[in-house]
Amino acid sequence: MTIRALAAPVAWLACASALCLIAAPAAAADKTLKIGFVGVTSGPAAAWGTSNVRSMQTLAAWWNEQGGVKIGDDTYKIDVVTFDDQKDPKRAIAGMEKMAQEGIHYVVGPNVDDGAAAVRPVAEKSGIIYFPYAFPKELYTKPASNAVLGMVANYQSGPAIYKYLKEKRGVKSIAFVAANESDPLSQRDGGVAAAKALGLNVVADRDTYQNDTRDFTPVLTPIVKLKPDLLVLSGVAPANAPLLIRSARELGFEGLISTETAQDAKVLEESAGELANGFISVGGASTPEIRSQAMDDFIARYTKMFGEYNDESNTKVYALQYIVDTLKADPKAIDDVAEFKKTIDGFSAPNPYVKSGSLHYVGMTSFGQKRQLAVPLVVEEYKDGKFSTLFVADVD
Amino acid sequence: MEQVLVNGFYLGAQYALIALGLTLIFALMNVLNFAHGQMYVVGGFIVYEIYGRLHWPFVVALAASALTLAVLGGLIEKFLFRTVIRRSVRDESTMLLAAGVAYFLDAAILLLFGEKQRGVPKIVKGVFVSDNLIIPYDRVLVAVLAILFIVAFVLMMQYTKPGRAMRALAQDRVAAQLMGVPVEFYSLIGFALGAMLAGLVGGLLVTITGVNSGIGGPISIKAFMMVMIGGAGVVGGAILGGFILGMLESVGLSVLHAYGDITYLAIFVALMAFLSVRPNGLMGKPWG
Numbered sequence: 001m002t003i004r005a006l007a008a009p010v011a012w013l014a015c016a017s018a019l020c021l022i023a024a025p026a027a028a029a030d031k032t033l034k035i036g037f038v039g040v041t042s043g044p045a046a047a048w049g050t051s052n053v054r055s056m057q058t059l060a061a062w063w064n065e066q067g068g069v070k071i072g073d074d075t076y077k078i079d080v081v082t083f084d085d086q087k088d089p090k091r092a093i094a095g096m097e098k099m100a101q102e103g104i105h106y107v108v109g110p111n112v113d114d115g116a117a118a119v120r121p122v123a124e125k126s127g128i129i130y131f132p133y134a135f136p137k138e139l140y141t142k143p144a145s146n147a148v149l150g151m152v153a154n155y156q157s158g159p160a161i162y163k164y165l166k167e168k169r170g171v172k173s174i175a176f177v178a179a180n181e182s183d184p185l186s187q188r189d190g191g192v193a194a195a196k197a198l199g200l201n202v203v204a205d206r207d208t209y210q211n212d213t214r215d216f217t218p219v220l221t222p223i224v225k226l227k228p229d230l231l232v233l234s235g236v237a238p239a240n241a242p243l244l245i246r247s248a249r250e251l252g253f254e255g256l257i258s259t260e261t262a263q264d265a266k267v268l269e270e271s272a273g274e275l276a277n278g279f280i281s282v283g284g285a286s287t288p289e290i291r292s293q294a295m296d297d298f299i300a301r302y303t304k305m306f307g308e309y310n311d312e313s314n315t316k317v318y319a320l321q322y323i324v325d326t327l328k329a330d331p332k333a334i335d336d337v338a339e340f341k342k343t344i345d346g347f348s349a350p351n352p353y354v355k356s357g358s359l360h361y362v363g364m365t366s367f368g369q370k371r372q373l374a375v376p377l378v379v380e381e382y383k384d385g386k387f388s389t390l391f392v393a394d395v396d
Numbered sequence: 397m398e399q400v401l402v403n404g405f406y407l408g409a410q411y412a413l414i415a416l417g418l419t420l421i422f423a424l425m426n427v428l429n430f431a432h433g434q435m436y437v438v439g440g441f442i443v444y445e446i447y448g449r450l451h452w453p454f455v456v457a458l459a460a461s462a463l464t465l466a467v468l469g470g471l472i473e474k475f476l477f478r479t480v481i482r483r484s485v486r487d488e489s490t491m492l493l494a495a496g497v498a499y500f501l502d503a504a505i506l507l508l509f510g511e512k513q514r515g516v517p518k519i520v521k522g523v524f525v526s527d528n529l530i531i532p533y534d535r536v537l538v539a540v541l542a543i544l545f546i547v548a549f550v551l552m553m554q555y556t557k558p559g560r561a562m563r564a565l566a567q568d569r570v571a572a573q574l575m576g577v578p579v580e581f582y583s584l585i586g587f588a589l590g591a592m593l594a595g596l597v598g599g600l601l602v603t604i605t606g607v608n609s610g611i612g613g614p615i616s617i618k619a620f621m622m623v624m625i626g627g628a629g630v631v632g633g634a635i636l637g638g639f640i641l642g643m644l645e646s647v648g649l650s651v652l653h654a655y656g657d658i659t660y661l662a663i664f665v666a667l668m669a670f671l672s673v674r675p676n677g678l679m680g681k682p683w684g
Contacts, residue, residue, distance in 0.1 A: 042502070043610040046511035180657035208657035209649075212614030214605040215410075217535075218403045218649040239513035239608045250523055250532045264512065270448065271515025271606040308510065 030068060033076035033334065034102060035060075035323060038095035038119065038130075039109030040087040045211075047238045047264070048111040048133065049084070051312040056080045056108060056320045058302040058313075069324050072331030078324070085110055089118035100126035105337055108150065108319045110134065113182045120144065129337045131319045131373070135186065140363060140371035145341060149363065149372040150319045154235065154260035155190040156366060156395050157282045161258055161379055162191075162198050164391060165230055165280075169256060175204035175228035177219065177244070179211040184235030187260060191234050203228050211237065216247040224251040233259040238312065241279075242271030249275040256280065264311040269385040279382040280390065283314050287380055287389040295353040311387070315375055317353060322373050325349045325359055344370050351376075362396040398528040404646030405639070406535050409542040410601055412638030414615065415622035416549060416631065417593030423566035423629035424586035426487065427477060430494040433615030434501035435591050439465050439598025440607030441509045448516035454603070461599035462592045469591020472497060473584050498612065506609040515606035538600055545596060546635060553631065562586050566629060621667065627677030636678055 037056060039049035060078035068075040081102060083095035092115035099107050100122060107123070107130040110116045116132035116139055123130050123146045131150040132139060139147040165171040174195045178184035185208070192205045203226045209219045223231065233244050236259045245257055245268070258280035268276040291314075298317060303309045326340060326347055327333050333340035344361045351357040354376055363372035377395055380387040418432045439461040447457035480493050520533045553559035561582045564572040573579045598607065622641050626633025641663070648659030674680070 041511070042506060043613075046506065046608075046610055047513070050511040206656045207653050210657070210660055212611060214601070214611065214615075215407060218400070218407065218646040219653075221399055221403060222650055222653045239606075239610070242513065242515060243605055251530050252523075252525065267513045267515075271513055273517065308512070310512070 031074050031076045032079050033069070033071070033324075033327075034079045034081050034104045035320060036095075036099040036102070036104040036107035036128075037080060037082045037109050038085055038092055038099065038107055039083075039111040039115070039133075041082070041084040042086055045087050045111065045237055045239075047267075047310065047312065049109065051310040052108055052111070052133070052316045052319070053080070053082050054302060054306050054310065055313040055316040058298065058305055059317065059320050061305065062298070062301055063324075069328070071324070071327050071334060074331075078320075080320075085115055087112055087115065089114045092116075092119050093122055095119075096122040096126070096128065096130070099128060105129065105335065105340075106323045107131070108323075113186060116147065120147065123147070127337050129340055131323075134183065135190075137367060140367040140369070142369060145369070145371070146337065147371060148322075148344075148361070149367075151262075151315050151373070151375055152260075152282060152377045152395055153190075153366065153372075154187040155194065157260045157377055157379070158187075158191045158232075159194040159198065160377065160391075160393050161260065161280065161282075162195055162200060162230070164379065165256060165258070166198060166200065169229075171200065171229040171256065173201040173203050173226075173228045174230045174232060175207070175223050175226060176202070176232045176234050177204070177207045177209065177223060178234035179237070179240070180208040181211055181235075184208075186235075188232075188234035191232055191260070195232075200230075211240070213240070214243070216240075216244050217251065220244065220247050220251055220253070224248060224253045227253075228255055230256045230258060233257065235259075235261055236263075238262075238264050238267055241281075242268050242276060245276050245279055246272045262312045262315050263382075265382060265385055265387055266308070266311070268382055274384070277383050281380060281382070281387075283311065283378045283380050283387060287378060287387055289389045290354050290376065290378065290392060292353055292355050298353070318359075318373050318375050321352070322359055322361075362394075365396045399530065400646050400650045401643075402529060402531055403650075404643035406531075406539045406642070407645055408639030408642030409539045409546075410597065410638075411618065411622055411642045412635040413542045413545055413593065413597040413600075415619045415626070415634035415638045416546065417590035417597075418616075418619045419623050419626070419629055419631060419634035420562075420593070421587055421590035422623070423631070424562055424590075425473075425477065425481070425490075425583055426629075427481075427490045427587075428494060428620075429590065430491070430616055431472075431498040431501055431612075432590075432594050432619055433617075434498050434505065434612035435465055435469070435594035436598035436601075436615050437505055437607055437609065437612045438468070438501065439595030440602040441505065441514065441598075442595070443599035443602045444509075444514045444516055444607060448514065448602075454519050458596065458599045461595045465595025465598075466588040466592035469594075470584050470588040472591070473587035477587065478580065478583070498616065502609070502612055505612070509609055511609060513606050513608040514602070516603055519603050534603060538604055541600060542597070545593075549593070550631065558582065558585055562589075621663075624667065624671065624677055627680035630677070630679040633677055633679035 041049040063069050064077050068077045085092035085095050092110045096119040111133045113134040116134035131148050133150050135153040176188045178188035263281045330343040349359045351359050360374045361370035362374045363370050377393040379390045381390050421429045442461040443457040446452050447454045518534050522533045524531050561577050622637035626637030
């Protein structure tokens with residue numbers, strides 16, 4: 001090869017190197033903010049964590065497309081780091097340790113009680129604020145201070161639902177059925193206490209099922225015989241809700257059916273069809289009556305990215321939004337969770353996902369400190385493939 | 397009580413069909429197919445896609461499910477299990493391979509079909525109601541179809557040439573080979589048939605219970621329980637085990653419901669006691 005022949009590639013290489021050098025300072029101005037997720041994205045409860053992860057990824061991609069988020073004087077690209085704990089507390093601990101090793105200070109999840117309790121020592125030792133979707137009060141009451149509940153707890157939504165149904169639909173008797181796992185059982189116990197406090201006649205409070213049950217007819221046969229006015233599916237997984245509803249209705253149950261967990265309209269439509277009409281559940285910025293244009297845009301982006309929207313994301317969209325907006329309010333909190341905790345108390349920002357409302361932390365009534373995201377408590381009713389709002393309430 | 401018995405009979409019919417494929421593969425190849433539940437799930441999703449989303453006739457969807465799983469099972473046998481059995485002298489190797497296939501299918505199903513519970517329109521509408529009994533017509537149809545499939549399978553094994561060959565294989569693999577039975581071919585057919593049964597029952601039950609990507613493992617565990625009750629590798633045992641488990645569940649959930657979820661606790665305790673007395677299950681000897 002002659003010197004002349006070599007000249008052209010060398011010139012191209014030199015130009016490319018020069019361009020890299022020129023571009024380098026601009027690239028350095030863009031920082032990356034890693035936000036973690038530790039939760040369940042496989043197995044029967046995969047829908048819970050997957051809706052978390054996909055909500056975070058949709059939001060991060062949206063912000064990154066717009067150039068990132070400005071926190072203080074810097075602009076950050078959001079990088080979502082995920083870990084599937086397979087609903088296993090041991091793996092949840094490993095996941096939280098991984099987040100700590102990566103220098104992450106804000107983690108969404110875990111999705112269940114035992115996982116959320118298991119990661120507490122790691123989070124507190126490593127300076128991580130985490131946002132579980134689990135209800136044990138000891139996670140959010142002092143001396144605990146690193147966990148922030150990401151949704152409305154059943155002991156907050158349950159009494160509101162039962163009271164509404166007692167007053168508006170004449171419910172007098174109530175039966176509970178729950179999966180034989182810590183979350184649904186604790187939710188059932190909370191529900192039973194709330195129902196008794198309201199003076200409702202609790203006709204069944206011991207009936208449970210294995211979470212992997214596929215045919216609920218044998219489970220529900222004895223309960224349906226009791227003819228309660230309201231059947232509560234405590235802490236029911238989205239995969240099981242339509243099967244329970246279908247079995248109850250096919251057995252001739254004519255009362256109301258409700259749950260305090262978020263559900264997906266498409267799943268109900270496919271697996272229970274019109275038998276699910278009248279089913280009452282809890283959602284976030286879910287129904288067209290209250291959601292904003294930004295929420296519609298989020299749903300459109302989510303659907304474009306993942307092919308199908310999950311109604312659970314009406315609640316799951318909030319965690320990342322809260323983290324970033326709180327950091328915007330106090331940029332020092334990026335590396336210092338003590339600052340984050342200080343900011344929580346006075347924090348307020350517009351809620352982009354509903355037509356009116358604000359983002360702020362709550363929890364004084366339930367936990368004695370602000371360790372809960374203020375997500376709209378929307379109680380909704382399913383009918384013909386869609387949810388409509390029954391009523392909207394505030395926690396605290 | 398009639399309702400409890402009918403519930404148990406219906407559960408038993410579907411359980412028996414689930415356990416058949418598992419026990420067939422074990423009988424022919426001494427392979428504990430941990431991926432049986434995942435194959436059931438694939439079958440369910442195929443029917444969901446074809447019948448639920450494309451709105452093609454249910455029969456076509458069910459046939460497609462059975463055929464796809466038969467091909468998948470054949471490929472898994474030919475390229476994975478046959479190789480491992482040939483190269484390894486330890487039985488554990490096939491167990492590890494089966495577990496690996498199960499994990500792979502779990503991940504692939506989640507990737508392909510998503511995390512949501514899926515369901516399809518009812519194949520038959522309406523509910524039979526009498527004073528003591530309520531049973532939806534689609535359950536009656538599924539139970540009848542399950543029993544028909546079981547009968548057809550037993551007749552096939554009893555009276556056809558491939559059936560006789562597979563029985564010979566189950567009895568004594570070496571003797572069958574010495575008698576001129578092409579064991580590799582019939583192992584492939586047997587594995588494909590076992591997988592096909594998983595696809596068939598998955599496709600059938602998606603009309604009642606729907607399907608989601610996470611149920612493969614629990615389905616496999618339940619199938620193993622039935623096989624343990626009836627006796628591993630025994631077709632009659634799998635059928636019996638299925639019906640016994642279905643009845644135990646139904647009666648237990650009805651009688652013990654006031655004491656919380658102790659039905660499965662009681663079943664497992666009974667199973668442990670039973671196996672300590674009769675480790676080979678009720679019919680624990682090679683079938684044929």
